[in-house]
Amino acid sequence: MGYGSDGFDQDDGAQRDFTAPDSRWFRRQDGPDGRDAAPASSGRKGVSQRDLEAVRQRLRAEIAADVQRQIESAAARTDRRLDEVLAAVRGLSARLEAVARNVDSLMDALRDQGVRDAIDGGRATSDFHRRHLDLAQSYGRLVQQDLRMLVRPLCPRLDGEGEAELARRRAMVVGELVMMLFHPLDQPVAVSQEDIVAELRDHGLATGAVQFRAQFDAVFRRAGELRDGVAALPFTAHLDTGVDPAALRADQYQPWNRELADTGRPEFVVAHAYVVAGDRPQALTQPIVFLAPTAPAVPAAPAAAS
Secondary structure (H helix, E strand, C coil), rough: CEEEECCCCCEEEECCCCCCCCCCCCCCCECCCEECCCCCCCCCCCCCHHHHHHHEEEEEHHHHHHHHHHHHHHHHHHHHHHHHHHHHHHHHHHHHHHHHHHHHHHHHHHHHHHHHHHHHCCCCCHHHHHHHHHHHHHHHHHHHHHHHHHHHHCCCCCCCHHHHHHHHHHHHHHHHHHHHHHHHCCCCCCCHHHHHHHHHHHCCCCCCEEEEEEEHHHHHHHHHHHHHHHHHHHCCEEEEECCCHCCHHHHEEEEEHHHHCCEEEEEEECCEEEEEECCHHHCCCCCEEEEEECCCCCCCCCCCCC
């Protein structure tokens, strides 16, 4: 390597051109707009780390915004479709409810007719009818057994009172208890146990007797359960309080005092008949009637001699 006449280093006799484009001392860099960029510094990077981070954050924000727009658009479409589905479901639900009501009405009509047919034909073909039969039997047992026992401590014999008078008085008290406990039959008991006891006490009855109070607790509870059972059935029942005992034939009632079953005459109703309601009401029990002894026939006076 030597030096030329101009004092510059020469290689193989060729003069170096420091302004040549491929010179290692100076290279032109094109900027983003096509113009010449400033020479790169040999000690610094062309783009700073902060600029790269800013670009990355900007791209991330733009991507997130675009994704959010797409999500919102999809959600809006989903909401519209969901609203359409819900509207269709509501319409279907309304139609199903209408059909269900029609079916219920039809089934009620069929059940009602089945109960009527079972009652009219004397057949227990309906669960409702069988339930009424059970309740009617319970009603009869409560009257014939529980109330008959209950009035003994409630109505002790009075001084000078005969057997017939005592039996009649106790039967009348049972009749009052029947109305207090079972009327109206198709409604829950509306009075308290103490209200009934107070009313019996006002009638001069022995409500303070220990045996009466012990028995009455169970009787009151069973009467309430029976009335609740009647009220819960589609065909309710009632007590037939409009019966005239004097108009009843011997096969149309049960005698309260059985000893006079063959010779007595109906005087008053102790317990009214259990009647199932409907277009054609049917009595499931007969009325229980107190019988008065029949007065002996007075012999006819002999005819006067002419």
